Amino acid sequence: MAAEEPAGAGASAKPSGTPTSAPSDTPTTVPSSTPTTAPSETPTSTPTPGTPTAQPTTTPTAKPTTKPPAKVNYALEVEKRLDAWGYPVGTVDGKVTLRTKQALCAWRETNGLPISRGRLTTGDVRSVLLAKNRPAxxxxxxxxxxxxxxxxxxxxxxxxxxxxxxxxxxxxxxxxxxxxxxxxxxxxxxxxxxxxxxxxxxxxxxxxxxxxxxxxxxxxxxxxxxxxxxxxxxxxxxxxxxxxxxxxxxxxxxxxxxxx
Missing domain, CATH: 2.40.440.10 (L,D-transpeptidase catalytic domain-like)
Structure with missing residues (x-):
């Protein structure tokens, strides 16, 4: 008859094919493909649709250094030229008076243009200001x-x-x-x-x-x-x-x- 094992002997000795601890279904380390923190569904700042993040600069930072050209008083320039060439216009003030029209009439005649005492025209301005001298x-x-x-x-x-x-x-x-x-x-x-x-x-x-x-x-x-x-x-x-x-x-x- 075989001898009976002492009590507790089976508890202190473990079978050699049995692990010392129970296997765990959870890995001890997190795989590299898994983020360490859970992603947040809420962004840290909410952009306003259609609104730029910075205001555009529409005003020049410095004022222009050049001034717009001054408006030319062509009637005055015509009077100056006619008066200098001996066509009497009266007062040289840029106002086309009846005396100025007399001078313009004479200018037209002496330059072979249609003769009239009419108002100052663009054609008159060109004719007078582009002329180099009084005609012969x-x-x-x-x-x-x-x-x-x-x-x-x-x-x-x-x-x-x-x-x-x-x-x-x-x-x-x-x-x-x-x-x-x-x-x-x-x-x-x-x-x-x-x-x-x-x-x-x-x-x-x-x-x-x-x-x-x-x-x-x-x-x-x-x-x-x-x-x-x-x-x-x-x-x-x-x-x-x-x-x-x-x-x-x-x-x-x-x-x-x-x-x-």
């Missing part, structure tokens, strides 16, 4: 009165020696469009033989069949209007008429033309 006349020596412009041209040796304002005959006293020659000169002042208290200065007569018609100065320059205002004669400013009188010889050509 294509007329022989003489005195030329344009009734449209109410201007007189004194042509001497292929130049416009003078361009001056005149006032020709008013309605009912129209100065005839004629070409004649100086046949008489009367220096100084004398009273008209046709009209009482009408004084004429340095008169130049040029139509023998119309002996009362002359170029002359008047008692006051204010009588030389911007429009026809005389009794058929041609009123000229003083002292211009005095200078023209001294330089004009008997036999000089005088031509009146145009229509106001």
């Amino acid at each position: 006349p294509n007329k022989p020596n003489g005195l030329y009165v344009n009734k449209t412009c109410q201007m007189l041209y004194q042509v001497v040796n292929n130049t416009y020696r003078r361009i001056v304002w005149v006032s020709t005959g008013a309605a009912g006293y129209d100065t005839p469009n004629r070409t004649g020659k100086v046949w008489r000169k009367w220096a100084g002042a004398h009273e008209s033989s046709l009209y009482d208290d009408a004084y004429m200065y340095d008169s130049i007569y040029f139509l023998k069949d119309r002996p009362g018609i002359a170029l002359h100065g008047s008692r006051a320059n204010s009588l030389v209007k911007t429009y026809p205002a005389s009794h058929r004669c041609i009123r000229v400013m003083r002292p211009q008429i005095h200078e023209i009188f001294q330089e004009t010889k008997i036999g000089t050509r005088v031509s009146v033309y145009g229509k106001y």
